[in-house]
Amino acid sequence: MNLRIPGPTPCPDEVLEAGAQQMMNHRGPEFAAILRRVTEGLSWAFQTSDDVYSISTSGTGGLEAAVVNTLSPGDRVLSVSIGSFGDRFGSIAQAYGADVEKYALEWGDAADPAEIARRLDADPAIKAVLVTHNETSTGVTNDLETIAREVRSRERLILVDAVSSMSSIPCPVEKWDLDVVVSGSQKGWMVAPGLAFVYMGPRAWEAYESSTMPKFYFDVKRAKTSLDKGQNPWTPAMAVYYQMDRAFELMRAEGLEGIFTRHADIGAYARERADQLGLTLVPTDRQRASDTVTAVWWPEGVDGKAISKRAREEFGVVLGGGQGKLDGKIFRIGHLGFVSKEDVQQAFDVVERLLAEQKASV
Numbered sequence: 001m002n003l004r005i006p007g008p009t010p011c012p013d014e015v016l017e018a019g020a021q022q023m024m025n026h027r028g029p030e031f032a033a034i035l036r037r038v039t040e041g042l043s044w045a046f047q048t049s050d051d052v053y054s055i056s057t058s059g060t061g062g063l064e065a066a067v068v069n070t071l072s073p074g075d076r077v078l079s080v081s082i083g084s085f086g087d088r089f090g091s092i093a094q095a096y097g098a099d100v101e102k103y104a105l106e107w108g109d110a111a112d113p114a115e116i117a118r119r120l121d122a123d124p125a126i127k128a129v130l131v132t133h134n135e136t137s138t139g140v141t142n143d144l145e146t147i148a149r150e151v152r153s154r155e156r157l158i159l160v161d162a163v164s165s166m167s168s169i170p171c172p173v174e175k176w177d178l179d180v181v182v183s184g185s186q187k188g189w190m191v192a193p194g195l196a197f198v199y200m201g202p203r204a205w206e207a208y209e210s211s212t213m214p215k216f217y218f219d220v221k222r223a224k225t226s227l228d229k230g231q232n233p234w235t236p237a238m239a240v241y242y243q244m245d246r247a248f249e250l251m252r253a254e255g256l257e258g259i260f261t262r263h264a265d266i267g268a269y270a271r272e273r274a275d276q277l278g279l280t281l282v283p284t285d286r287q288r289a290s291d292t293v294t295a296v297w298w299p300e301g302v303d304g305k306a307i308s309k310r311a312r313e314e315f316g317v318v319l320g321g322g323q324g325k326l327d328g329k330i331f332r333i334g335h336l337g338f339v340s341k342e343d344v345q346q347a348f349d350v351v352e353r354l355l356a357e358q359k360a361s362v
Ligand SMILES: *Cc1c(COP(=O)(O)O)cnc(C)c1O
Pocket: 007, 058, 059, 060, 061, 085, 132, 134, 135, 136, 161, 162, 163, 164, 184, 187
């Protein structure tokens, strides 16, 4: 199978084998060593000297942790959404009683940092900005560095969904002065689903002290207290930790710069192939097209679902579909984590062939 959805992503064999190891005492010294190495690996990938907390949940749980640990019911929040994951982040804040102002863009567009600045100036009560770094549903990467500069210069918090970007494309949390940053294990980390990673900067910890949103399982203070003892507060997804431990050896061998370059090269290649096929990218500004997932419109009159079905059944290529209102209208090719140019090449070869065949049959 050539699994080309943008998560869960394929795992290297050695990572799969590492996950098949026997269970151990999750409060014993062997697991403490694994947890320490994985936490060091996370700090390396997030480019911070602070600990990054790993919570046994999916990426969405990580987003929930970002919200409940820094905000209080009634807090004014600016939710920047350029697609379905941006909508989700805002919905979580709303569910916990935040007073959410939405800045929603057409799907395919990137957020305008100047518009975010304008809205923050217009409403000094806005305490935090929620923003998606890489919007997986549309294949658009926001200009997070510039957005963060606008938010930070106005002294508001910036909470970032970096689920499908962290470890694949640059997102240095300290250099960009981000407050809370979340990722998830099944995206660019070459391991199975089951862990979310949460970075909390100094201002986020300050906000934690006054935050009154209800929290228990996702309370980062509990994660911090336990980590200081080499433990998780609850029984963790141990097999995923075993995998992470091995995946970090592979990632460190390639190096962060090497990983970023590989993703940039493959992203450029994917866009080139879409061009060659005469297809239109979902991102309206090519400069903001993602290097971890490429989203492409099916041409008018093409039955995209039929092509995806044939790609899977006859060629073992699993394409991502469209989410929400893009269902049936686009396809997505994930290229993050354990991916080579050949994987993406084969996927586009199959799309090319099936598009030609469908055209010939009508
Ligand atoms: C995958 C993803 C999530 C989280 O999804 P889960 O299914 O909860 O892991 C959140 N945001 C983005 C941008 C994603 O790509």
